[in-house]
Amino acid sequence: xxxxxxxxxxxxxxxxxxxxxxxxxxxxxxxxxxxxxxxxxxxxxxxxxxxxxxxxxxxxxxxxxxxxxxxxxxxxxxxxxxxxxxxxxxxxxxxxxxxxxxxxxxxxxxxxxxxxxxxxxxxxxxxxxxxxxxxxxxxxxxxxxxxxxxxxxxxxxxxxxxxxxxxxxxxxxxxxxxxxxxxxxxxxxxxxxxxxxxxxxxxxxxxxxxxxxxxxxxxxxxxxxxxxxxxxxxxxxxxxxxxxxxxxxxxxxxxxxx
Amino acid sequence: xxxxxxxxxxxxxxxxxxxxxxxxxxxxxxxxxxxxxxxxxxxxxxxxxxxxxxxxxxxxxxxxxxxxxxxxxxxxxxxxxxxxxxxxxxxxxxxxxxxxxxxxxxxxxxxxxxxxxxxxxxxxxxxxxxxxxxxxxxxxxxxxxxxxxxxxxxxxxxxxxxxxxxxxxxxxxxxxxxxxxxxxxxxxxxxxxxxxxxxxxxxxxxxxxxxxxxxxxxxxxxxxxxxxxxxxxxxxxxxxxxxxxxxxxxxxxxxxxxxxxxxxxxxxxxxxxxxxxxxxxxxxxxxxxxxxxxxxxxxxxxxxxxxxxxxxxxxxxxxxxxxxxxxxxxxxxxxxxxxxxxxxxxxxxxxxxxxxxxxxxxxxxxxxxxxxxxxxxxxxxxxxxxxxxxxxxxxxxxxxxxxxxxxxxxxxxxxxxxxxxxxxxxxxxxxxxxxxxxxxxxxx
Ligand code: SF4
Numbered sequence: 001x002x003x004x005x006x007x008x009x010x011x012x013x014x015x016x017x018x019x020x021x022x023x024x025x026x027x028x029x030x031x032x033x034x035x036x037x038x039x040x041x042x043x044x045x046x047x048x049x050x051x052x053x054x055x056x057x058x059x060x061x062x063x064x065x066x067x068x069x070x071x072x073x074x075x076x077x078x079x080x081x082x083x084x085x086x087x088x089x090x091x092x093x094x095x096x097x098x099x100x101x102x103x104x105x106x107x108x109x110x111x112x113x114x115x116x117x118x119x120x121x122x123x124x125x126x127x128x129x130x131x132x133x134x135x136x137x138x139x140x141x142x143x144x145x146x147x148x149x150x151x152x153x154x155x156x157x158x159x160x161x162x163x164x165x166x167x168x169x170x171x172x173x174x175x176x177x178x179x180x181x182x183x184x185x186x187x188x189x190x191x192x193x194x195x196x197x198x199x200x201x202x203x204x205x206x207x208x209x210x211x212x213x214x215x216x217x218x219x220x221x222x223x224x225x226x227x228x229x230x231x232x233x234x235x236x237x238x239x240x241x242x243x244x245x246x247x248x249x250x251x252x253x254x255x256x257x258x
Numbered sequence: 259x260x261x262x263x264x265x266x267x268x269x270x271x272x273x274x275x276x277x278x279x280x281x282x283x284x285x286x287x288x289x290x291x292x293x294x295x296x297x298x299x300x301x302x303x304x305x306x307x308x309x310x311x312x313x314x315x316x317x318x319x320x321x322x323x324x325x326x327x328x329x330x331x332x333x334x335x336x337x338x339x340x341x342x343x344x345x346x347x348x349x350x351x352x353x354x355x356x357x358x359x360x361x362x363x364x365x366x367x368x369x370x371x372x373x374x375x376x377x378x379x380x381x382x383x384x385x386x387x388x389x390x391x392x393x394x395x396x397x398x399x400x401x402x403x404x405x406x407x408x409x410x411x412x413x414x415x416x417x418x419x420x421x422x423x424x425x426x427x428x429x430x431x432x433x434x435x436x437x438x439x440x441x442x443x444x445x446x447x448x449x450x451x452x453x454x455x456x457x458x459x460x461x462x463x464x465x466x467x468x469x470x471x472x473x474x475x476x477x478x479x480x481x482x483x484x485x486x487x488x489x490x491x492x493x494x495x496x497x498x499x500x501x502x503x504x505x506x507x508x509x510x511x512x513x514x515x516x517x518x519x520x521x522x523x524x525x526x527x528x529x530x531x532x533x534x535x536x537x538x539x540x541x542x543x544x545x546x547x548x549x550x551x552x553x554x555x556x557x558x559x560x561x562x563x564x565x566x567x568x569x570x571x572x573x574x575x576x577x578x579x580x581x582x583x584x585x586x587x588x589x590x591x592x593x594x595x596x597x598x599x600x601x602x603x604x605x606x607x608x609x610x611x612x613x614x615x616x617x618x619x620x621x622x623x624x625x626x627x628x629x630x631x632x633x634x635x636x637x638x639x640x641x642x643x644x645x646x647x648x649x650x651x652x653x654x655x656x657x658x659x660x661x662x663x664x665x666x667x668x669x670x671x672x673x674x675x676x677x678x679x680x681x682x683x684x685x686x687x688x689x690x691x692x693x694x695x696x697x698x699x700x701x702x
Contacts (some may be wrong), residue, residue, distance in 0.1 A: 230311035238312025
């Protein structure tokens with residue numbers, strides 16, 4: 001019978017499920033394993049469901065397994081795929097890991113795109129990577145009254161931890177904070193320190209709405225700039241839309257009225 | 259000349275942005291540089307666009323002129339001295355503040371600073387130097403800076419500015435010296451090529467310095483670019499592309515930009531207004547051909563020739579090349595060399611790389627290609643997998659040309675029922691403006 005491992009949809013949960021499922025196949029010889037997330041399970045017939053006991057220890061073990069056998073490149077792709085919104089990403093990652101055992105050089109696994117599961121991991125990771133890249137471009141910060149640079153966004157995939165390192169390097173001497181409204185978590189960066197991920201705390205909307213005196217002026221300057229830079233004779237809203245779909249614009253200063 | 263006293267920063271920004279917008283710049287093919295922890299900013303080699311303007315062009319840099327005062331009189335330019343427009347200048351302090359405040363809000367990747375010629379080329383270059391010096395050393399800005407070298411400025415000044423910038427550019431403006439003489443009477447080929455050569459040599463020498471001792475200051479690490487105006491002078495596409503090719507080869511340029519001529523001034527030296535708007539399709543084809551030079555191992559002489567000096571309206575340069583070289587097709591996916599795969603219409607270099615990697619694991623068929631995300635819409639006419647084509651296809655010019663057109667390239671009136679040879683006569687010179695396509699961005 002197919003065995004399905006059920007976990008929470010976040011990195012530690014998924015990695016723990018991969019740990020259990022890997023053991024299921026490799027050690028216990030279960031013919032078919034799957035991974036589903038709590039809260040979005042479509043019950044299938046002839047399946048046995050087991051809850052995953054999640055732990056950092058299991059998660060680290062799987063990370064080591066991947067790094068050792070599949071290498072850094074595959075690890076990076078798998079990690080990104082794990083942040084995707086796709087409900088069946090666990091199956092794909094497990095499938096790719098199992099496929100790697102069958103090829104002569106397991107570090108080449110991500111080139112083996114003829115395999116459907118490998119291809120899916122690749123696709124998911126590319127999708128997440130694209131979104132990360134977009135947010136590096138389109139995220140906007142505003143200066144709050146207390147001097148903190150604050151940004152909020154609504155990503156589709158859980159990309160916050162992929163976005164943060166870029167800004168930590170770029171704005172290393174600033175106090176800043178990015179709030180992910182979709183998954184309700186933030187990254188907080190104190191000047192000169194490492195960034196930290198904060199989950200399960202609500203955003204103080206009142207504080208986050210109080211901008212500094214200068215903020216308004218710079219927003220207006222930016223507005224003027226983006227208006228003036230367009231060449232009227234080349235006007236092309238379709239092209240603009242193609243590059244910058246509406247859903248990215250929600251918190252972009254130049255598309256809000258001042 | 260109307261020099262505006264006491265303008266607010268807001269008004270200056272509007273004027274000096276408006277005056278700078280015809281210059282093309284792009285942060286891609288740039289440079290990677292992590293922050294050193296002592297200031298603000300870093301650089302990303304792939305480049306980041308932070309927004310898109312209403313004309314669909316990407317916004318990645320604060321693109322401004324230091325001043326729009328100018329002693330030169332380039333016929334095509336809004337700021338030429340014979341124009342009666344409001345004139346103003348930033349102070350170095352204002353340039354720094356705008357750059358830093360926009361940057362820390364993640365509006366921009368950095369600064370693009372150009373300028374009209376105030377008093378003299380050297381005087382202007384000094385001003386630019388002082389603004390950049392302040393930005394780099396007082397504000398500790400480590401983001402991307404693209405700066406223009408002013409033609410005629412002393413090479414020593416250009417060199418000093420080069421140590422503060424990531425990229426420098428001197429605009430070639432036109433593919434021929436006659437074009438330049440006619441439309442930019444105060445600029446000379448010599449004044450343009452001298453700083454270009456100086457920057458090229460500086461970069462080479464700097465590479466050696468960096469190897470010899472750690473912490474050597476970097477000189478123009480993102481290399482140099484230039485720009486040509488398209489459609490204000492009678493040069494053919496072949497001439498333009500040929501010049502671009504030699505700039506890449508002989509001056510190690512990172513990028514050549516093409517800027518469709520926008521009619522701003524009435525001047526008898528300029529072509530008559532046609533009401534068709536800027537030649538955007540022509541510009542687009544030049545960018546496509548430029549890609550072929552830089553990433554697809556094409557030579558300019560393969561793309562155009564003296565006999566066929568202008569781009570085709572209907573087919574992009576790669577398609578056009580393939581249609582004229584059908585004897586080299588179809589290409590076998592499982593065996594063809596990487597360079598040949600690159601020449602297949604519709605196959606990008608990413609797809610080609612993926613194919614080369616994936617086929618090590620076994621024979622690929624069309625279903626595999628699809629799974630890998632390879633788009634076959636156009637490529638299928640030129641490929642076989644294990645000796646078979648995707649659909650029974652005739653390897654015949656007219657047949658393929660017609661099918662390629664059906665995949666979305668719009669047909670001009672009267673092109674129905676023509677053969678490929680007839681269609682290939684539609685070159686861009688005969689089809690002016692009115693062109694819009696999704697991907698006019700010049701990234702890459
Ligand atoms: S030098 Fe020529 S192109 Fe540059 S601002 Fe002056 S008139 Fe315009």
